[in-house]
Every structure is written in C-alpha cells, then in structure tokens.
Amino acid sequence: MKSLKFVVVLVLVSILVTACQPSAAPSQAAVVSGAPDVCTSDAFGCAVFKPGEVVKLGMGAPMTGGNGSYGVDISQGASIAVTDAGDVKGWKFALDAQDDGGTAEGGASVANKFVTDPAIVAIAGHIFTDATRAAMPIYEKAGIPMLSPSNTVADLTTLGSAVFNRIAFSDTNQGNAAGDYLFNTLKVKDLAILHDGSSYGKGLADTVAAQFAKDGGTVVATQAITPGETDFTAVLSAVASKNPGAVYFGGYAAEGSILVNQMKQTGLENAVFFGDDGTYGVDFLTHVGANGEGAFATIAPASPDSAAKTAFNAAYLAQFGKEAGSLSPYTWAGYDSAAILANAVKAVAVVGSDGNLYVPRAALMAAVRATKDYVGLSGTFTCQSNGECNAGLPQFVVVQNGAWVAVQ
Amino acid sequence: MHALSLPTLAVKGARFKKVAHVFDLLRPILGAIVLAFIAYRLYQVLIVQQEYGADTWTRLLISGLIIGGVYALIAIGYTLVYGILFMINFAHGEVMMLGAYAGLFAFQAFNAIQVGGQAQTSFLNAYPVLAILLAFVIGMFISAAIGYFLEKIAYRPLRKAPRLVPLISAIGASIFLQNAAQLLFSPQLREVTNPDILRRGAGWTISINNANVIIPYTGVFTFVLSVLLLIALYIIVRKTRLGRSMRAVALDKKTAALMGVDVDRTISQTFIISGALAGAAGVMWGLHNGMVYFYVGFIPGIKAFTAAVLGGIGNLPGAMLGGLVLGIVESVGPAALGIDFQLKDVLAFVILIIVLTFRPSGLLGEVLAEEKV
Numbered sequence: 001m002k003s004l005k006f007v008v009v010l011v012l013v014s015i016l017v018t019a020c021q022p023s024a025a026p027s028q029a030a031v032v033s034g035a036p037d038v039c040t041s042d043a044f045g046c047a048v049f050k051p052g053e054v055v056k057l058g059m060g061a062p063m064t065g066g067n068g069s070y071g072v073d074i075s076q077g078a079s080i081a082v083t084d085a086g087d088v089k090g091w092k093f094a095l096d097a098q099d100d101g102g103t104a105e106g107g108a109s110v111a112n113k114f115v116t117d118p119a120i121v122a123i124a125g126h127i128f129t130d131a132t133r134a135a136m137p138i139y140e141k142a143g144i145p146m147l148s149p150s151n152t153v154a155d156l157t158t159l160g161s162a163v164f165n166r167i168a169f170s171d172t173n174q175g176n177a178a179g180d181y182l183f184n185t186l187k188v189k190d191l192a193i194l195h196d197g198s199s200y201g202k203g204l205a206d207t208v209a210a211q212f213a214k215d216g217g218t219v220v221a222t223q224a225i226t227p228g229e230t231d232f233t234a235v236l237s238a239v240a241s242k243n244p245g246a247v248y249f250g251g252y253a254a255e256g257s258i259l260v261n262q263m264k265q266t267g268l269e270n271a272v273f274f275g276d277d278g279t280y281g282v283d284f285l286t287h288v289g290a291n292g293e294g295a296f297a298t299i300a301p302a303s304p305d306s307a308a309k310t311a312f313n314a315a316y317l318a319q320f321g322k323e324a325g326s327l328s329p330y331t332w333a334g335y336d337s338a339a340i341l342a343n344a345v346k347a348v349a350v351v352g353s354d355g356n357l358y359v360p361r362a363a364l365m366a367a368v369r370a371t372k373d374y375v376g377l378s379g380t381f382t383c384q385s386n387g388e389c390n391a392g393l394p395q396f397v398v399v400q401n402g403a404w405v406a407v408q
Numbered sequence: 409m410h411a412l413s414l415p416t417l418a419v420k421g422a423r424f425k426k427v428a429h430v431f432d433l434l435r436p437i438l439g440a441i442v443l444a445f446i447a448y449r450l451y452q453v454l455i456v457q458q459e460y461g462a463d464t465w466t467r468l469l470i471s472g473l474i475i476g477g478v479y480a481l482i483a484i485g486y487t488l489v490y491g492i493l494f495m496i497n498f499a500h501g502e503v504m505m506l507g508a509y510a511g512l513f514a515f516q517a518f519n520a521i522q523v524g525g526q527a528q529t530s531f532l533n534a535y536p537v538l539a540i541l542l543a544f545v546i547g548m549f550i551s552a553a554i555g556y557f558l559e560k561i562a563y564r565p566l567r568k569a570p571r572l573v574p575l576i577s578a579i580g581a582s583i584f585l586q587n588a589a590q591l592l593f594s595p596q597l598r599e600v601t602n603p604d605i606l607r608r609g610a611g612w613t614i615s616i617n618n619a620n621v622i623i624p625y626t627g628v629f630t631f632v633l634s635v636l637l638l639i640a641l642y643i644i645v646r647k648t649r650l651g652r653s654m655r656a657v658a659l660d661k662k663t664a665a666l667m668g669v670d671v672d673r674t675i676s677q678t679f680i681i682s683g684a685l686a687g688a689a690g691v692m693w694g695l696h697n698g699m700v701y702f703y704v705g706f707i708p709g710i711k712a713f714t715a716a717v718l719g720g721i722g723n724l725p726g727a728m729l730g731g732l733v734l735g736i737v738e739s740v741g742p743a744a745l746g747i748d749f750q751l752k753d754v755l756a757f758v759i760l761i762i763v764l765t766f767r768p769s770g771l772l773g774e775v776l777a778e779e780k781v
Contacts, residue, residue: 064595065701197750224750229707230697231475234739235749237467241460254597258699265609265622266467287599287699291609 034354044143044361047121051355054094056119057082057341058144060110060126060135062102067252069283070127071099073327074149077334078124080315085342088349091357093342096120100131102252107131111138120144121345121359122368124337127330129153129200132164139163143361145368147341147389149333149378152277153200154207157386165368165387167333167340167378171200174276174298174394175207181396182208182246182274183215192221192244192271194235194259196251204276205250212248220244227255233262240267247271252278257287264291272296277394281328285402297404298394299329300378309377336376344368439765442758446745453746460743463619468740474627474696476735477634481689482712483719483727484641485555485682491658491722492678495571498578499558501709502585503683507551507690508700509593512600514543515694519601536603544633547691548684554585555683556676564672582709589702597701600694602626608698626696637688638728641681645724654678658722711738711756718760720773729771733759 039046049055059078061071075097082095098113100106107126114120115138123139123146126132132151139146140163148156148166152174156164182188191212195205202224209219220242223235236259239247247268249256256279263273273295275284280297288295312335316324324331344367349359371383383389397404453459460468482504489497518539521531532539562581566574602608611624645651653674656664665671693708694700711734719730737759738752745755763771 064590065703068595224748226750226753228703230693230699230704231471233471234468234742234752237464237471238460238743238749240467241464257597258697261609261698265611265624267463267619267621283597287597 034352034356036350036352036358038350038360038363039358042360042362044365046358046360047118049091049119049357049359051090053119053357054092055088055121055345055349055357055359056094056096056117057338058110058114058117058120058123058125059095059097059338060100060107060114060123060131061097062106062128062131063097063099065101065254067102067128067254067278067283069253069281069327070150070330071097071102073331074125074127074334076316076320077312077324077331078149078338080312080319081335081338081342085339085346088342088346089351089357091349093345095124095338100126100128100135102128102131104130104134107134108138111135115139115142115144121361121364122147122341124149124334124341126151129156130198132156133199136161136164143365145341145344145365147337147368149337150277150330153203155203157388161387163365165371165383165389167336167376167381167389168277168330169300169390169392169394170388171204171207173392175204176211177393178248178274178276178298178396179208179211179217180215182248183212183217186246186272186274188217188245188272190218190220190242190244192223192239192242192247193219194223194225194239194247194249194251196227196255197224198227198251200278201250201252201276203250205248208248208250225251225255225259227251229255230258231262232259233266236262236266236268240271244268244271246274248274249279250276253281253284253287257284257292260284260288260295261291277329280397280404282326285399285404288399289402292399292402295399296407297397299397299404300333301392301395306375306377312377332377336374336378336381339376340371340374340381341368343374344371435765439762442762449745449747453744457746459746461617461619463616463621464743465740466614466616466621468743469736470621470623470627472736472739473732474624474630474735475739476732477631478689478692478696478708478731479712479715479735480728480731481634481637481685481692482708483715483731484638484724485686486713486716487719487721487724487727488654488678488682490716491724492654492675493563493567493574495563495574496578496713497558497563497682498575498709498713499562499581499585500682500686501705501707501712502582502589503551503554503558503705504686504690504693504708505589505700505702505705506554506585507547507683507687508694508704509589509690510550510687511543511547511691511694512598512700514546514691515539515601515603518543532601532603536605539603540606544688544691548687551687551690552680552684555679555686558683559676559679564675582706586702586706593702595702597699600698600700602695602698606695608696624696630692630696633688633692637685641685642724644681650674650677714756714760718763718770720767720770723770723772726770726772733771 059075061075062068063071079095082093085093098110100110125148126135127150129151145163150168151166152168152171154170154172193205193209195201213219221239225232256275260273275297277298280299313324347367348363349357352358369383374381379392381389396407398407485500518532519530523531523534562577563574566577606625608626611622613620613622653669656669657671657674661671715730715734716727719726734756738756741755742749742752
C-alpha cells in the first residue's frame, strides 16, 4: 500500500515537472503569437518582456568571505551602469547579483538559477575564475552571453565558448609583465613562487615563473598553499631556506595578507612580496598594516580621467560612501561590463505586434562579441572572435605609507 | 574503534570472512611498502640532497609544535566526549570558533578602554597580563556555555537513539553555528588586536647557521598554555571527585548511576570542560594567527579529530600525543619527504592510515570494554 502511494506521488510529480518545463524555458517563447520574425529564426529564441517587466542582467560574484569585497564592489559599479543605461524601448534594466562565493560549486548553482529565470538576458561576470569556468557550459546551453569584468585566466578564451567574453586583461599579459618587472626593474635574481592551487593563482604563477626564467632569473622554489588556512609559517620557512629575493604569489587577498604577515617571522623579512590583481584592495591593507610596506600588486591600468569617470566616481561615493576603487581594482570594469551588455540589448531588442519586448538571444550573443571601439571607464574595448576584448597591459602598484601607489 | 561499526555489518560480516582474511594478510604488507617508501624518501632528502639547513628544520619544528599544541587542546574535547558518550561531537570546531570570536571582541573592547590620565594608554596595554587573562576567561566561559547548551539541545534528547542519529545532529549543529556566526559577525576576516607584549611576529631571535630564527612570543605562549591546560585537565580527571565520576560514567553508565553518580550532570560537566578547552584554543588561535572568521574552526576541528583518532580516541594522553604528532608531521613532513606543502593534509592522513593499520586502536588506544562496543 505504502509503495503504491509512493509510485502515484512519483508519477504526479514527474508529470508536474515535465508540464512546467516548457513554459520556463526561454527558447519556447518564440511560439507566442505577436512575436517578431527574428525570434523564429533565432537559434535560442527570444526572451519576452510584458510591459512593466524589467530586463535583467545577472552577476555571479563572491559577496561574502575573505574576498567578498570584490563582489560587493563590482556589483556596486555595475548597478550604477544599470541605472545610467536608462531603458530599452520603455523597459527598464535591473541587476541581479548573486553570491557564488567565487567557487566552482557556487558558480554552477548561481548559473543554474539564472538559466531558469527567463528575464535574465546576459551575465556581467562571473568574477572569479573557478566560478566562471563552472558556469560557462550552463550559459552556453541557454544562449546567455557573459562579459566578465575581472576574469584574467589565460585559457578561458581558448575554450571555444560562444558565450564567454571578458574586458579584463589576460593573465598571459599580467604574468609576463610581472616576470619582466621582477627581473628587469626590481633586479631580482632568485624568485620563489607561491600559489593557492586555483586555476587563476596557479595559471598566473606558472606564467610568471616561465617568463622570469626566460629573462634569465632562477625560480628557486614553487609551493602551493591551501586557501582558507591561516598558518603558512611551515611553507614559508621552507621557501626562506632558498633565500629568494622576492616571493611572487598567485592568489587572492585573504591568503596574500596572511602570507605577508607571516613572512616577517619566517626569515623572509627582506624578500619583496609581489602579488597580483587578486591581492590588491583595502582588505589587504587593513590586514597587513606596517608589514605590507613595499608589497606589489598588479591592477587594470587606470584610464585617463574622463568626464564619465568623474561622474561615476561621484555617484559611487554618494551611493556607497566610499571612494571608487578603494575596495577592488575592478569597479570601473564592472560598470563597463554592465554598460556594454545594456548597449547590446538595446541594439537587438524589438517590440512585437502584441506590445511585448522581445530580446533574441543568439543575436544578443553576436552583438556582445561584435563590441567595437567601446570607450569605457577602464579602457577602450574591441572584442575579438574568441571573446578577448582587452589587449591592455597591467599597471603595477606598491604599498607606500599604508596606501597603494602606482609605479612605472 | 569498534564503536563505529554497525550491528548489521557484524551479522553480515560472516559472508565476507574470506575476503577479509585476504586483506588481513595484505594490510601489513601494504603498510610495510609505504613505510619503506617513506624511509627511502627521508634518506634521499635528509642524507643525499640535504636540501634544508638546521635553521629551516628549527623553524618547521617550531611551527609544528605550536599548531600541534592547539590541535591537542581541541582533540581533548573530542576524546572527552567520545570517552563518555561514544559519539563524535562534530560541532566541536565551531565551539572553538565562537571562543575565538569571544577573544577577538574581548581584546577589541580592552583596546577601546582608555586608562591613565596623562599617558592615555588602552587597558589592553596598561595591564596586558590581566587583559589576556580576562580574554581567556571570557573565551572559555562563552565556549563552555555553548558546549553546555549544545549538549542540552542537540544531543540529550537523542541519548537513547541509535548512534548515527546524534552524529547527524552534531553535523547539523556545526552548520547551524557556522551560519549563525556568519550572520551575527559578518563573513569578513577580522583581525585580533594583540597587546604590545604579545605582538604577532615578534619573538626571541636565535642564530642558527648564520640565519636568524624567530621564536614568536605568541607561539611560545600558545604552546606553554596548551601544556598547562592539558596538565590541569589530567589532574582533574585523575584526582578529583568530578574526574572520578567522569571515569565511572565512561566505564559503564548504568552501574555508575546505581553507585550514586549523577550521569546527566557528569555529561553536562564534560561538555563544559571540553568547551572551555576549545575556547582557550580559539583565543590562542586568534592571538597567534590573528585572523578570525566564521569558518576558522572547521579545518582545525577536522585536524583535531584526526589527532584524537591517531592517538587513540577516548584516551587523554593519546589525544595530546596525536595532536603534537599531527602538527609536526604537517609542518616538517612535506619538507622531510621533499614533496609539495599542499600535500601536507594527504601526508597527515597517510600517517593516520599507517598507524591504524598496525595499531587499529590508535597510538595509545586501549581495547574498549565490551559495553562500549
């Protein structure tokens, strides 16, 4: 009796699930009467918006945890872009920023949530690489274009993804520049490499090591640390025995700041700490205090101050009570990313004969990738066919008197 | 060790007797192969390559002893509770985390109180010894209270339930406490304000091989305090009335009750003691490592559990030994074997497996009474 009941419930549930599926899938929207022709020919169909609904841009970012300032900052920058973008033929934009913790699991679960929301047309993100990598195939199936403001890992644009684009510089550029800078400008001969084992940290560390060795330097130690731990004295002691002139760290601020603090007690007090775009930010400064003096990081180059940037900085300060760029180096890129996506939506959206707004998804993917000579707050972007939209080089910064200062 | 095997498995076990027999033969052989490999690597790195000097070994050993002391202190909590209730209190790491937060807020408050008319120093630096003592008392009190209520709410109603039920309840309590801390104290990393005499990174400097090796004050403080607390606990368990009732309950609850021991009260007191020790470990963790966040108890908790099993769960000196061994293996091991430091956790668990292969009840574990199995 009991098992029979169970079977009946199971059948009912499965009927419900299959019945609900088509209406939720955005690709089915094309069959609605009144849809413009472009929706029937579009590979992924159209997203449909009734009058009064909002066109949503998604974002997956770490909002909590040791690297939470990245997600908070970038989503704040993007939210200003969404306000500035105004409306598309009378429909308003909205930003839906979700916490993915910067992890692969988080990225996949946020992506799965977004693809079931028919109002999401594009993703300004994700912010961290592992999350992005997990999310990419999910958006690929749903035909939702991504434009990441901050993913720098080199191979992301070589995976043949039709949806992934980025306006951050590539780690190939970042790593090579850092390797050259260490060898040529800082005159370091022996370099120790540390990374956090993430695809971002390790990829970057490997690039730096290769470039540094190519320039003629010696990589004396390569070690990985475990993110989330708070005691790295053992690994630093082992590194110290090789007497490196500098320690390059591929990873994020949470671990980077602990490393800087513990370098002073493990015999590495004279070695230069060289971080990346993930270790830059106020969190790093507050955690390292005086120990951080002379630590390096790389950031996206500051674009010359324009009227738009001044206006953005004022708006950011007024809304969030902090100077733009003090939380992470990517708030301007977050703005640009959302602004480019909003522009692309405006370019492809059509109002149907039934008074609804239709956004053809495949056309939107093409429009994002066709971005050309877009002048943003963080640079000028032209997307190549692989989704690489920024050919720029990073800018180096160093901690002086408790603040990040740009160096040449 | 047998405590974790389920009764159903024991019945069905007869069918697998032949297979188990083969493994019984293979196990020491596999263990010997792994041991031989480790010995070979040790020889390679220590004698042939001589990769690290004496200064590096000293530094690694210092790191290992400090972290081992903290592991030992947390491991005691697992072992105490296991010895009496035969359950693994998986929320123990979170009790430590809350102790670390209590210490963090205590130090912050002491730093905010201004004393002294002209000089205007904070209470923290004017009376550092008193401040540290108070911070430990606060941290231990909070953690002891959490441990007490944890047992009352999450474990006591399940005392008569099958053994797996309180285990699931413990995991639930662990997740609850983590999320509660995240909501209450924000998910960001917070920094502990140390008094000047215990500045992080400062310490005695000794010269080995013309290299300066720093023995950090916080580390020495952590280690010495751990040892003192462990000795105090040992005296409590061996010499006091409370300790006697704890040992009686651990041996046989029913008989202990017949002899006039208040079993419920003894169990509550055990949770209070194990919570207080975890709280002390949490405050030390904050003093030494400086960073506190809601997830800070998870990894030390898992490691300390490993240490307790390594030393022989249910055995107090075993937990201390297990903690120290684990701490040293983690910091010295990767260097001694010439492998990547990220593999230190793998190494820790390999050591655990080897020890359990040859001594299934742990380093100092004893064969449990029939009643416990």
